[in-house]
Each structure stands twice: as structure tokens, then as C-alpha cells.
Amino acid sequence: MTTMTEASVREFKMPDVGEGLTEAEILKWYVQPGDTVTDGQVVCEVETAKAAVELPIPYDGVVRALHFPEGTTVDVGTSIIAVDVSGGAAPAPEAPAEPAEEPKPEGRQPVLVGYGVSTSATKRRPRKGPEVPVQQVAAAVQAELNGHGAPAPAAGIPSGQQRPLAKPPVRKLAKDLGVDLTVVVPTGPDGIITREDVHAAAAPAPAPVAEPVAAAPAPVAAAPALDAAARETRVPVKGVRKATAAAMVGSAFTAPHVTEFVTVDVTRTMKLVEELKEDKEFAGLRVNPLLLVCKALLVAIKRNPDVNASWDEASQEIVLKHYVNLGIAAATPRGLIVPNIKDAHDKTLPQLAASLGELVATAREGKTSPSAMQGGTVTITNVGVFGVDTGTPILNPGESAILAVGAIKLQPWVHKGKVKPRQVTTLALSFDHRLVDGELGSKVLADVAAILEQPKRLITWA
Numbered sequence: 001m002t003t004m005t006e007a008s009v010r011e012f013k014m015p016d017v018g019e020g021l022t023e024a025e026i027l028k029w030y031v032q033p034g035d036t037v038t039d040g041q042v043v044c045e046v047e048t049a050k051a052a053v054e055l056p057i058p059y060d061g062v063v064r065a066l067h068f069p070e071g072t073t074v075d076v077g078t079s080i081i082a083v084d085v086s087g088g089a090a091p092a093p094e095a096p097a098e099p100a101e102e103p104k105p106e107g108r109q110p111v112l113v114g115y116g117v118s119t120s121a122t123k124r125r126p127r128k129g130p131e132v133p134v135q136q137v138a139a140a141v142q143a144e145l146n147g148h149g150a151p152a153p154a155a156g157i158p159s160g161q162q163r164p165l166a167k168p169p170v171r172k173l174a175k176d177l178g179v180d181l182t183v184v185v186p187t188g189p190d191g192i193i194t195r196e197d198v199h200a201a202a203a204p205a206p207a208p209v210a211e212p213v214a215a216a217p218a219p220v221a222a223a224p225a226l227d228a229a230a231r232e233t234r235v236p237v238k239g240v241r242k243a244t245a246a247a248m249v250g251s252a253f254t255a256p257h258v259t260e261f262v263t264v265d266v267t268r269t270m271k272l273v274e275e276l277k278e279d280k281e282f283a284g285l286r287v288n289p290l291l292l293v294c295k296a297l298l299v300a301i302k303r304n305p306d307v308n309a310s311w312d313e314a315s316q317e318i319v320l321k322h323y324v325n326l327g328i329a330a331a332t333p334r335g336l337i338v339p340n341i342k343d344a345h346d347k348t349l350p351q352l353a354a355s356l357g358e359l360v361a362t363a364r365e366g367k368t369s370p371s372a373m374q375g376g377t378v379t380i381t382n383v384g385v386f387g388v389d390t391g392t393p394i395l396n397p398g399e400s401a402i403l404a405v406g407a408i409k410l411q412p413w414v415h416k417g418k419v420k421p422r423q424v425t426t427l428a429l430s431f432d433h434r435l436v437d438g439e440l441g442s443k444v445l446a447d448v449a450a451i452l453e454q455p456k457r458l459i460t461w462a
Helices: 132-146 168-177 195-202 218-231 239-252 267-277 289-303 349-364 438-453 457-461
Strands: 009-013 023-029 042-047 052-056 061-066 073-075 079-084 257-265 309-312 317-320 326-328 330-332 335-337 378-382 401-405 409-415 418-432
Touching: 042 079, 168 195, 239 335, 257 438, 267 289, 267 418, 267 438, 289 326, 289 349, 289 378, 289 401, 289 438, 289 457, 326 349, 330 349, 401 438, 418 438, 438 457
Parallel strands: 326 378, 378 401
Antiparallel strands: 009 079, 023 042, 023 073, 042 052, 061 079, 257 418, 309 317, 330 335, 401 418, 409 418
């Protein structure tokens, strides 16, 4: 049997995959103990407060242990996987030894029954229910120390078990709800406490009746807990959603928001979109109205550069940006993210189309990197894709303006003195009133509307 020394085991710690992050949730393991890994191989996917990221292992070797199961939130700097880099094959599973011949494990301290937690990273085995002989020995020892019979176990906790069986997310749920796991009745396999058990224990007890009822049936008392668990689902707020919520609250109560609206005829823009789809320069690129909205906003910023700024609270300064990192709000299954196109002001229309297509595809796949969501200066949110006319968007933290684009609909419109069906949309611009006054905000919004109404201004104004 191949043996492994502690010196041959390398511990891979949770890295800081984004600026200033303190924790990440393990979404999925791609390897298991005994698997061979190579330098650069992706071993797991984690979700930070900003994005989902795949982690490559920097060693060649054999996986010895996974320290945390999927769904666990781990602090940055904590070891998550152990790899044996000695070059030997994966160790064969050990046969269970007889209790009388079991040697004392190295580096472990004796407790009442067996030994304490090892200081080294050992390969975990599947948890099983407590064995009867161990329970009896523990109860006997405790009784001898106390000088009386073994105490009765808590309801729902098997005799001799020192800690209730529950997965980390369930323990966190119990902590959040203020539920003591030692009094929860487990219903899971092998005595494991489930989320439903915790919710049932947290449900309020039925109000006592004024007089005792002699023949009250048992199911009546249990009904409120079952109904409460069935009628509600609690979803822990973490990862991207938690970060987004904190950022939006901070933005809403820090920057004084002002929102202005304009309704505009975009019939000519829609015609230009169709023409560009046939242009050879845009072959293989996705051309849509959002592309021209992006270009229109970039031109408006060029004409009104003071709108592209940020407020430095610490130094009490306004920071004017001479570049535009254009953010695009994207709804993903993990929550709202805002990746940005770096130096969008320097890109031609075909280059902007390529960058926009790549940004959207990466966001949908959940592969957006944390760096892609840092350093934004202004944002566009396209609520029109959901059939919404417009909205009052909240500023992305650290930015001065955000443009919301509503649904483009065929509506009656006065065109050249006559009422005709035209393609119409509503734009909404929210801005930080500390940085942008009403005149500047109105000029920017009016310029965007004018370009979308007469796209030829992209040539004369750019």
C-alpha cells in the first residue's frame, strides 16, 4: 500500500478571485478524492459576490481530500482541497481494523470515546449513523463521571451522539432562525436534520386554549407547522444577489438620484439596423437596436464630457473620466450583473458590436470575470426586452449616469404633419445630482434621442 507523508501533501487555499472579496461559495466540484490532476486543471467552480469563477489547481498530483461540500461558503485563505504531489498512485481504501488492534492516530488527543479531530488533512469517509456499541460506551462513561445513570437524550437526537447531524447550509439556516438543532426532530436519512425540520421547529406554536381539551387529536397541533413550511420558501441571500442588494441600497441612499424621460421616434434607427445586418463589415456580428443606443450614448458623452465622472467622498473631489467603460446591465440566474466594455469610446461600430456580443454571451453562460465588472463609468439597462416601456434605474455604484431603454412599439405618431404608425420608444436617464445638474442631464438625454431619431447625426456629431 502506498503511503503519503504530510510533506508531500499540498493544500490549495481559496484565492481572492476579485478585488477585496472575503468569501466564495463552492458551486460544483469537478474532481473527487483519488482523481489525478494536472497543473492548470479546473477542479471546482465558485461563486463570489461578483461572479461565478472556475478555479484551476496549480499542482500535479492525486486528490487526497475535498475539505468542503458543494454549497458551502468558504473564507478566502481557507484550504479547500488537498493534493498529494509525491507522484505516487492514489492510496487504496483501508480495510476496517479490529477495535482492539486500532493504533492511536498520530497528532490526535484522546477524548471520552475514541480520539479528537486530527491536525492533518485526512480523507473523509461517508458519514454513517452512530453504532450501538459506541453509544453504550459513551453513556456508561458519562454516567460513571456524573455518579448516576446516563441522562436521557434530547428529543430526536440518537443516544450517545454529541452533535446533531446537519449539512452546513441547514446549520446556517438554523442559526439565522434562532433554532437550537439539539431539540429539532430529524426526518432525514440516518438521522440527518433537513431544512424542513428547521422550518417546522421555527414555526410558531399554536396559541393555547383557555380551558384544557381532553380529546384534542394530535394532528391538529402539528398542522400549523406543516402549513407554514408548505406555503413559504426561504432563499438565502448570498453571492451576486447579496452584493447587488448591498450596492443598490448604498447607491440609492448615497447618491441623490434624478430621472428624466423622453419619448422618441426611432423608425429611422430601426431601418438602419436592418441595413447594417446586410453590410459585409458586420458579417457574423449581432446587430440590434441596443448597438445603436450604445453608440448614441457614447457620442452624447463626447459632446457633454462632464457627465462622465464620479464623486470621491473621501477627498471631496469630482473625478472626471477621459475614457468610457460602458456597462451593460445583464440579468442572469444568479442575479443582476453589470460587466462593461473597456474603452468603448475608442471603438468603431463593428468593434463595438463584437464587444457587445461577447459581453452578452459570456454573461448568459455565467462566465463573466470579476475584472469585467470593475471600473465602469456609465451604464445602459435595456428593460425593453421584457416589454416594459421604461423605468427609473438606480445608478451603478461609483458612476454618474445610467440610461434605461424601453420597449420599441408601433404607435400613432405625428410625422410631417400627419398621424402615422411609427416605431417609438421611451428613454429614461438617471444621474447623480451632485455631479450632474438638470441642464447637463437634459442635454445628454436630448442628444441620445436626437441621434436615435436621425441616425445620420452619428456621422456629423461623432
